[in-house]
Amino acid sequence: MSDYDNAIFRLATAQEAEPEDYTGEDGLLYCGSCHKPKEAYFPEGKTIFGRDRHPKECDCQRKRRETLEAADREHKHREEVERLKRKGFTDPAMKSWTFGNDNGKCPQMEKARRYVEQWEQIKDGNHGMILWGEVGTGKSYLAGCIANALMEKEISVCMTNFALILNDLAASYKDRNEYISRLCSFPLLILDDFGIERGTEYGLEQVYNVIDSRYRSQKPLIVTTNLTLEELQNPEDTAHARIYDRLTEMCTPVCITGENFRKAKAREKMEQLKTLLNRKESL
Structure with a gap:
């Protein structure tokens, strides 16, 4: 995916600002939790759809995404391992x-x-x-x-x-x-x-x-x-x-x-049975 396509995608999937978010001195939207920008300006004054900026992941959003991606990878991995074991x-x-x-x-x-x-x-x-x-x-x-x-x-x-x-x-x-x-x-x-x-x-x-x-x-x-x-x-x-x-x-x-x-397992079971039988006799 090209930079232009990435920008279009980010614009199309932009999320609403959270109540705690704020606008920084540079005019960009900042996360109220991690205080990292949620926006970035297009280079060299370019605009798309009349906008001079595009959404950007803050640290909170990146961590949430990475957590979800890791969980998805683990889920797919477990499914593949189970498939291999059923087959093998x-x-x-x-x-x-x-x-x-x-x-x-x-x-x-x-x-x-x-x-x-x-x-x-x-x-x-x-x-x-x-x-x-x-x-x-x-x-x-x-x-x-x-x-x-x-x-x-x-x-x-x-x-x-x-x-x-x-x-x-x-x-x-x-x-x-x-x-x-x-x-x-x-x-x-x-x-x-x-x-x-x-x-x-x-x-x-x-x-x-x-x-x-x-x-x-x-x-x-x-x-x-x-x-x-x-x-x-x-x-x-x-x-x-x-x-x-x-x-x-x-x-x-x-x-x-x-x-x-x-x-060894047979001996262990024999000892367990002896213990159970002895317990029964002592009641």
């Missing part, structure tokens, strides 16, 4: 897998934070991770923290698993390539619980197709798995070898050594 998570519970809800018992969580902080370099370098370790150590939660943190930055992430992918592919004979292309379009793809899917010839072929397509898309991939590093490096057959070789070429293995939170 296959389980609504994953929305709560955040750094803010972390219990602090996984030593590798700091690596997850740095992954998010260094996202631009991670993305440009196509750096993926294989999060491996014992059952219940928080691999999926750690990956979910990365996903949520990136979505908060309005970066699109898909976190799914091969059980769901294979079901979707089996149900869409005609659109398999389109489905895989959509998976590969996300800036970050997270494949959770890798290795639990069916070991059929069809299943393994589709697993390879997805991983190979992601490889060719040159976008980062994160995989969580209960497979050991030795199992990944020494596959049982050729079908698994071509999958694992491609995967280890794309992703750096990171061992997750956190406490088994499932066992």
Whole structure:
């Protein structure tokens, strides 16, 4: 918008003077609160519609505008983040897998934070991770923290698993390539619980197709798995070898050594139940 158009707009949207406003020695209208001018003269004696001045924001008006604009930006940001989470998570519970809800018992969580902080370099370098370790150590939660943190930055992430992918592919004979292309379009793809899917010839072929397509898309991939590093490096057959070789070429293995939170949670619930039962007996 040109200066002339701006002036026309300000003239058209000029507000009434407030009761406390006053006219200064320069003939301009001043705000009675912040004592800043609400008008400004056109340069070089120019006039528009017979007027030699145009409305101007005082500090009060500017602050009110900036507050409204900030609230509007935040509202649009929250809507976008919620849209990304609905689109990117296959389980609504994953929305709560955040750094803010972390219990602090996984030593590798700091690596997850740095992954998010260094996202631009991670993305440009196509750096993926294989999060491996014992059952219940928080691999999926750690990956979910990365996903949520990136979505908060309005970066699109898909976190799914091969059980769901294979079901979707089996149900869409005609659109398999389109489905895989959509998976590969996300800036970050997270494949959770890798290795639990069916070991059929069809299943393994589709697993390879997805991983190979992601490889060719040159976008980062994160995989969580209960497979050991030795199992990944020494596959049982050729079908698994071509999958694992491609995967280890794309992703750096990171061992997750956190406490088994499932066992810890089970112990906690057991203690809570004992306390409740003991309370009942004492009544």
